[in-house]
Amino acid sequence: MNYTKKIVLAIAVFSVINSCSTRKDTVISRNWHALNTKYNVLFNGKEAFNKGVEDINEGYKDDWFTQIPIEPIKFEEDKVTIPNLNTGMGAGFNDDNGNEEDKATTPFGIAEEKAVKAIQKHGMNIKDVERNRQIDDAYLLLGKARYYEQRFIPAIEAFNYVIATYPDADLIAETKIWRAKANIRNDNEEFAIESLKLLLQVKDTLEVDLPEITREQGYTALAMAYIKSDSIDNAKKYLNKATETLNNRNQGARNLFVLGQIYSSEHKKDSASLAFQRIIDFRKAPYKYKMHAHIELAKNSTSDSTSSAILEKIQDLIEERENRPYLDELYYQAGYLHEQNDSINLAVAFYNKSLRAESDNVKQKTFTYEKLGNINYKNSKYIVASSYYDSIINIAADTLNLKFRRIKRKHKNLASLINFENTVAKNDSILRIVALSKPEQEAFFQKYIDDLKEKDEEAAQLKLNQQAFGDTFGGNILKSNTKGKWYFYNSQSISFGKTEFSKIWGNRALEDNWRWSGKTATNIAENDSLVVNTKNLRYDLASYLETVPTEKEKIDTLNINRNLALYELGVIYKEQFKDTKLALDRLERVNGLNPSKELVLPINWHLYQIYNELGSAIKTNQHKNIILTDYPTTKFAQIIRNPNKPLEEAVSINEIEETYKEIYYLYKEDKFEETEAKINEMLPTLQDSKLLPKFELLKAYAIGKYQDIETYKIAMDFVAVSYGNTEEGKKAKEIVKQLSK
Known part of the structure; x- marks a missing residue:
């Protein structure tokens, strides 16, 4: 009896196994393989795939100062990592031989392995017809995993296989959308647009419409294609279509944000504000989109009334504890709104709060430093402004964008001014102490x-x-029960x-x-x-007391260097910064400090020009009379006597060249003081001349020959900054670099 039962059991087991063969087209075989594929292999593969997508979404950091991408993923320019999969079936499929070296370690690699295993182990291709209804899902998963691993050609092959083999499958529309995305990434957006339009427009005219979630995916992919092909109007059209239903909360909020950014870049502030307001009103939108939508609304405020309401809302957000990660951006935006309302002191206060907020957002800090720098620059606080620009350069040294280069140029233009101001401040302080009695x-x-x-x-x-x-309050040395008691x-x-x-x-x-x-x-x-x-x-x-100079020669040098720096500052403020107030302050001060004789004429010339421009007749005549009386044969006097005569006619190019040669011979004859004096006399007539940098460089050389190294460095630094793009400026930069070592 037992023997008979064993035979019957063996026959039954053999029958079940035989009926589950991938070569037997039976009800048991089809269902067994379909269930095994769906709830075992593909389930694990999809879990790994979802984990990979989740890691990408969590790890991706958006640059909110630029237009964010529709798909939050950054692909490498040259992808070189390719999974080590055996090619047993001629299609990159692993034979699952158990070799640990062939096992994938990344989520998408695992998803691909599971998809391959489902196809190899459970595929039922009988008489060119696939009998396992889950195999199309396996191919779709295979293509999606390859897409995220940046292997777009193999991904397209997998998608094409599904489209060609399972044209009536439920997932055919999703597969076509993924194929279009792979083509977009492969720089074939024209084909992607054509195929997506065919899918969406034809399906929309049929009695059985596409599911809303699928249409959202399709319109989103179309917008991606049009953005890549720089067709912004079409991108806006399909982003609007994609955000009609918002079934996918993450992608829907992202689409709305991109749409708002596009409108904002086109200065369509009302349309942009509507898009950002939709994100705020979208209850299921991720919090980061809501927060940055509030910030973008502040940027797009169009009137004082809306600005006040938005500012009040920003203040409420600042006070909410859960918004601490966004405090630097919120404070910055509050400062921006106050600045727009001409409340500069409040703006500065909020910008400083933005800098003090804990954050690793370097780009936000650069914008805040720039705002503070610009405010001080506008208020003629150039040294303070330079310190803020310097902070940008220090924290963003690796940035190569246009903004950074603009800041670097601005900072560089201030460098000479800062050096001269520091020289004046330092020498003034020393000379004040020198003037004191010993007690x-x-x-x-x-x-x-x-x-x-x-x-x-x-x-x-x-x-x-x-x-x-x-130590008393829980330090490393004391671990007693006296916590909180007097130490x-x-x-x-x-x-x-x-x-x-x-x-x-x-x-x-x-x-x-x-x-x-x-x-x-x-x-x-x-x-x-x-x-x-x-x-x-x-x-x-x-x-x-020993550091206080007592020798007359040293004290005279301090005075000369201070006066020269004041004169150079006056010229910089007048010519470069167009700051008449500071130019007058520095020039009038040096004029009252008994400057060296070679500075008297150019000082009076610049003061004459400034007062003449301001319409101050008394001051203009005062400096004009000094020039005409004490320096009647100079070019300055000639220009004053013939004010309507063009400057270039007053001094011809040939005459300038001859004068340069004469002055250069003085330099070669070691008459350095005379060289400097002659050049100072010529400078006002050379403002529009291409030879001006040559004269300035020769003047700096002359100063270096008979004055101290600090004065020489100041003179060279002035040439380097003022004429940086000329050969003379580049030569001066090299010399300054050598002197700074």
């Missing part, structure tokens, strides 16, 4: 030393307090504090002013020997 100098430096000591004491006390409190009640804390005190101050007597360097401070070594600390020069009055 006054001692009092000045003693006050500086006292302030320095006070700051050092506060810093040292703060350090000790931090160490003591830090002097803890013996370990006191011991640690004493040790740290000795390391910093040594052994000090208990007396007033114990921190002063003059007090004896000793450290007791293991052998009980005493080591006396050396004198702290930071607190030594004599060392400061």
Whole structure:
């Protein structure tokens, strides 16, 4: 009996196995392979695929300052990684021989392996007809996995196989959309547009319409194709169609955002605002799109009334705790709105808050620094503006976009001005101290030393307090139950504090002013020997007094360099920055400081031009009379006497060349002071001459021959900045670089 049961069982098992063969077209075989494919192999493959897509979406960082892409994925220019799949079936399919080296490790590689396994193990191609209804899903998954691995040609082959083999499948429309996307990525957007239009327009005219989600995918792909082919109007048309239903919340919100950005770039602010408002009203939209939609609404505000409402909304968003990751952008936008409303102080306050907000958004910081730099630049605070531009260069040194190059040029133009201003400030401070009597100098430096000591004491006390409190309140040394108690009640804390005190101050007597360097401070070594600390020069009055120059030659050099820097500043503000107020301030100041004789004529000439332009007759005549009386034979006087005569006629090109030769011979004869004086006399007549950089460079060479290296560097730096694109400017840059080493 048992023998009979075994035979029957064996026959039954054999029958089941035989009926499940991929070569047997039976109901059991078809259903067994279909279920195994769907709920085993393809299920795992789709899970891996979804994980890969999720990783892409989470890892992708949008640049919200530019138009974001419709599909949040960045493909490499040259893809070289190709999965190591065996070619047992001649189509890149793995034979699943269990070799660990052939196993894929990426989510999309795993998805592709599972799709291949489903096709190889469960495909039922009998008499050129596929009997397993899940194989078309496997090919679709195969193509999608290859798409995300940037293997577009193999992906298109998989999609084409589905379209050719399963023309009536439920997923045929989705497959055609994915094929179109692969063609777009493969620079074949014309074919993609043609095939998508055929799919969407023909299906829309049939009784059985495409599902809404499929139409959204199709219209989104069409918009991608038109954006790539620079047909923006058509892209807007299909983005509008794609956002009619919003079944896919992520892609729908993204499509609306791109649509709003396109309208904004076309200065259609009302249409842009409607698109961004739709995102805000879209309850299921991801939060990042909602937040940036609020920010874009602020950028597109069209009137004071809407600006006030949006500003109020931005303020509400700032106060919400969940918006902390966006604080830098929200503060910036609030600052922008205040700046648009001419509330500059409020704008600056919010821009500074944006910089202080915790964020790794470097691009946002560059925009904020630029805004602050421009505000200070506009208010003639050029040194402050330069510091902000310098910050942009420091944090965005690898950026090569047009904005960065523009900032770099602006910063470079300010470099010479900053050097001259620093020279004036430094020399002024030294000369003020030189002018003090000996007791006054001692009092000045003693006050500086006292302030320095006070700051050092506060810093040292703060350090000790931090160490003591830090240990008591859960630090690495103390792990006791005295958390929250006064640290002097803890013996370990006191011991640690004493040790740290000795390391910093040594052994000090208990007396007033114990921190002063003059007090004896000793450290007791293991052998009980005493080591006396050396004198702290930071607190030594004599060392400061020794730095004050007393020689007349050094003091004269400080005056000359200060006056030259003031003159150069006046010319820069007048000619380069068109800042009449600052130009007058610097030129009038140097004019009252008894400048060297070679500066008197050009100073009066520039002051004459400024006052003449301002319509100040008294001041104009004052400087004109100085030129006509003291320098009647100069070119300046000739131009004043013949104001209607064109400048180029007053001094011909040949005459300029001859003059340059004469001055150059003076330079070769080592008459450096005379060379500088002659060039200063000529400069006002050369403003439109191509030879101007030559004269300026020769002047700088002459200065370097008889003045100190700092003055020489200032003169060369002026040529490098003012004439950077000329051969003379490039030569000056090289010299400045050598002098800075």
